[in-house]
Amino acid sequence: MREVVPVIEVEGLSKVFSGKTVVNQLSLRVEKGEIYGFLGPNGSGKTTFMRMLCGLLQPDAGSGTCLGHDLLSEVEQIRSRIGYMAQHFSLYDDLSVRENLDFMARIYAVPKRRQVLAETIERMGLGPFVGQLAGTLSGGWKQRLALAACLLHEPELLLLDEPTAGVDPMARRDFWEQIYSLTAQGISALISTHYMDEAERCNRVAYLAYGNLLTSGTAEEVISAAGLSVWSATGLGIQELASHLKGLPGIELTIPFGNNLHVCGTDPEQLEQSLRPFFAASRYRWEKQESGLEEVFISLMSRRLENDDG
Amino acid sequence: MVSKEFLQMRRDRITFAMMLGIPVLQMILFGFAINSDPRHLPTAILSADNSVFSRRIVAAMQNSNYFQVVKTVSRESEAKRLIDTGEVQFVLSIPEQFSRRLVRGEQPTLLLTADATDPAATSNALTAFRIFAEAALASEFRGPLSYLQGTVAPLQVTVHPRFNPEANTRYNIVPGLMGVVLTMTLVIITALAITRERERGTMENLLSTPVRPLEMMVGKIIPYIIVGYLQMGFVLLAAHYLFQVPLSGNLLLLLVVSLLFIAANLGVGLTFSTLARNQLQAMQMAFFFFLPSILLSGFMFPFRGMPRWAQYIGEVLPLTHYLRIVRGILLKGNGLTEILPNLWPIALFLLFALSIGLKRFRKTLD
Numbered sequence: 001m002r003e004v005v006p007v008i009e010v011e012g013l014s015k016v017f018s019g020k021t022v023v024n025q026l027s028l029r030v031e032k033g034e035i036y037g038f039l040g041p042n043g044s045g046k047t048t049f050m051r052m053l054c055g056l057l058q059p060d061a062g063s064g065t066c067l068g069h070d071l072l073s074e075v076e077q078i079r080s081r082i083g084y085m086a087q088h089f090s091l092y093d094d095l096s097v098r099e100n101l102d103f104m105a106r107i108y109a110v111p112k113r114r115q116v117l118a119e120t121i122e123r124m125g126l127g128p129f130v131g132q133l134a135g136t137l138s139g140g141w142k143q144r145l146a147l148a149a150c151l152l153h154e155p156e157l158l159l160l161d162e163p164t165a166g167v168d169p170m171a172r173r174d175f176w177e178q179i180y181s182l183t184a185q186g187i188s189a190l191i192s193t194h195y196m197d198e199a200e201r202c203n204r205v206a207y208l209a210y211g212n213l214l215t216s217g218t219a220e221e222v223i224s225a226a227g228l229s230v231w232s233a234t235g236l237g238i239q240e241l242a243s244h245l246k247g248l249p250g251i252e253l254t255i256p257f258g259n260n261l262h263v264c265g266t267d268p269e270q271l272e273q274s275l276r277p278f279f280a281a282s283r284y285r286w287e288k289q290e291s292g293l294e295e296v297f298i299s300l301m302s303r304r305l306e307n308d309d310g
Numbered sequence: 311m312v313s314k315e316f317l318q319m320r321r322d323r324i325t326f327a328m329m330l331g332i333p334v335l336q337m338i339l340f341g342f343a344i345n346s347d348p349r350h351l352p353t354a355i356l357s358a359d360n361s362v363f364s365r366r367i368v369a370a371m372q373n374s375n376y377f378q379v380v381k382t383v384s385r386e387s388e389a390k391r392l393i394d395t396g397e398v399q400f401v402l403s404i405p406e407q408f409s410r411r412l413v414r415g416e417q418p419t420l421l422l423t424a425d426a427t428d429p430a431a432t433s434n435a436l437t438a439f440r441i442f443a444e445a446a447l448a449s450e451f452r453g454p455l456s457y458l459q460g461t462v463a464p465l466q467v468t469v470h471p472r473f474n475p476e477a478n479t480r481y482n483i484v485p486g487l488m489g490v491v492l493t494m495t496l497v498i499i500t501a502l503a504i505t506r507e508r509e510r511g512t513m514e515n516l517l518s519t520p521v522r523p524l525e526m527m528v529g530k531i532i533p534y535i536i537v538g539y540l541q542m543g544f545v546l547l548a549a550h551y552l553f554q555v556p557l558s559g560n561l562l563l564l565l566v567v568s569l570l571f572i573a574a575n576l577g578v579g580l581t582f583s584t585l586a587r588n589q590l591q592a593m594q595m596a597f598f599f600f601l602p603s604i605l606l607s608g609f610m611f612p613f614r615g616m617p618r619w620a621q622y623i624g625e626v627l628p629l630t631h632y633l634r635i636v637r638g639i640l641l642k643g644n645g646l647t648e649i650l651p652n653l654w655p656i657a658l659f660l661l662f663a664l665s666i667g668l669k670r671f672r673k674t675l676d
């Protein structure tokens with residue numbers, strides 16, 4: 001049996017804006033039914049990459065396929081099979097919820113429009129707001145409307161650009177429920193986000209920094225590839241501790257989490273050696289920890305910056 | 311505060327250029343192009359009398375600067391056609407036996423027919439004609455003919471101002487206004503309509519869908535075509551009931567050919583919207599187009615009063631041709647054949663504007 005075609009497969013994709021490389025030789029593969037998390041600091045090229053996937057921007061180099069269609073030559077086919085939700089709300093503020101959805105359904109020439117519209121409104125719980133102008137909705141409901149709008153034509157792949165930015169935690173949880181139920185039906189999703197808890201909800205993640213793909217894979221793969229050892233110190237005055245630790249051999253990074261300081265390094269022996277004198281201090285409770293995605297990303301970023309400087 | 315404004319002004323290059331460009335354009339147009347005392351008006355001669363006197367009068371016409379004899383015709387119907395299509399502004403009819411009756415002192419009549427749809431274009435020339443026609447003949451009254459000198463008037467001049475006998479400028483302005491209103495609003499509305507999508511970010515959403523550029527453009531244009539027709543109806547009703555302009559022509563024909571003109575303006579608006587980055591720029595571009603349209607089209611000032619180069623620019627603008635069509639249909643009762651020469655330039659312009667618009671309108675954000 002042949003391997004299933006990946007929904008996204010790109011090779012060496014690049015985009016240059018007036019001399020500045022915004023996406024640099026990106027290669028990525030997203031399998032069917034997967035939720036793929038796309039992380040990275042602001043301005044690292046996430047939006048640009050997504051725009052290239054749906055043909056909004058022309059790649060300057062590289063090639064790839066999306067749902068089996070060529071990125072460069074079969075943009076029309078791709079567009080009718082994906083649902084793209086832009087980073088900024090891009091429906092009409094001066095149309096009501098129903099009018100917006102109706103418009104999008106017409107644009108996609110959705111068959112049995114009325115029925116699909118009613119079902120979508122029902123499923124997304126937009127019922128109470130159908131007559132309200134989209135511009136007057138709260139952030140969470142706007143996102144939900146935007147998601148509803150890109151589901152009308154039953155896309156096979158969702159490209160969601162920071163769908164939960166500025167949305168309250170409850171609405172975020174609801175949003176992810178929706179995503180899970182959609183992927184259960186075989187829809188794939190590429191989602192960019194800044195939230196670590198959301199990154200952990202993804203089947204696989206990629207971390208992008210200033211156009212370069214630093215790492216990708218499942219959370220476990222990413223963590224083990226980074227090979228980071230983490231010690232956590234709990235107690236008061238961890239800022240002071242952090243300043244003492246800075247620059248010691250084997251200590252790459254200290255990350256404060258409230259009353260908790262995570263100390264990370266790639267060489268476990270050296271890290272422990274440097275920390276040993278501090279273990280004695282009774283002010284802090286020390287614990288060896290599994291490294292999480294956040295530490296890995298921050299460490300990747302800082303290593304990257306050091307390399308660039310040197 | 312002031313320096314911040316200047317900084318922002320400098321960033322927005324196009325706006326800045328427009329701010330400087332519009333006054334320059336205004337100065338050029340007002341200063342050089344406009345002349346309300348038009349000269350060299352095209353004239354046809356319908357002569358049934360080939361004599362030294364009639365030739366003398368024609369020569370005097372040529373020399374006067376007001377008239378430029380472009381054609382000599384032999385049939386009345388041909389002369390009528392030239393006036394109807396607007397090819398000539400005047401026809402001078404020299405009656406049979408003009409010279410014989412002149413010599414006999416019978417005071418023969420010269421008929422000067424004028425296309426007076428725009429009274430401003432013709433009034434000066436008409437006044438001048440009476441004076442120099444007599445002066446021209448006076449120099450011929452020598453020798454045996456000297457008895458004609460000092461006669462009260464050796465000949466009579468009858469002026470027949472066609473289409474607008476009362477020389478009512480309103481008759482000319484009000485139908486023209488229709489074209490101006492359509493140009494102004496339609497170009498601005500369409501230019502803004504697409505720029506707004508871009509500015510609000512809704513364009514990103516639209517572009518990610520399978521809509522084709524042509525579909526999008528047509529979808530954007532159709533509602534405004536309807537708006538255009540509403541405006542037309544409004545102006546026509548006002549012209550008729552408020553200003554008592556006679557609407558003598560074929561209104562249905564007018565409505566049909568107006569579609570071309572409306573579409574041409576929308577095409578311009580659309581092209582601007584693909585060039586403008588924001589709504590302010592779109593507004594300015596629309597204004598940049600509107601200014602020469604209103605000044606060089608013959609709406610405000612007689613077209614034939616402008617220098618050659620300004621006339622060439624005017625010929626390119628759809629409003630120029632549309633004004634001729636509207637005046638032709640409403641005031642002269644023109645039919646399709648008479649307006650045809652003004653129809654195809656609009657069609658050409660439309661094709662040009664739409665193809666630039668479509669070419670510029672890419673389905674990407676970069």
Ligand SMILES: Nc1ncnc2c1ncn2[C@@H]1O[C@H](COP(=O)(O)OP(=O)(O)O)[C@@H](O)[C@H]1O
Nearest residue numbers: 017022040041042043044045046047048049676
């Ligand atoms: N149309 C554009 N023209 C020029 N530069 C752009 C354009 N779009 C994005 N950029 C630049 O590309 C970089 C990446 O932007 P973006 O893809 O939006 O990043 P992210 O979505 O990860 O925050 C930024 O530095 C941004 O300034």
Ligand SMILES: [Mg+2]
Nearest residue numbers: 046047087161
């Ligand atoms: Mg972004």
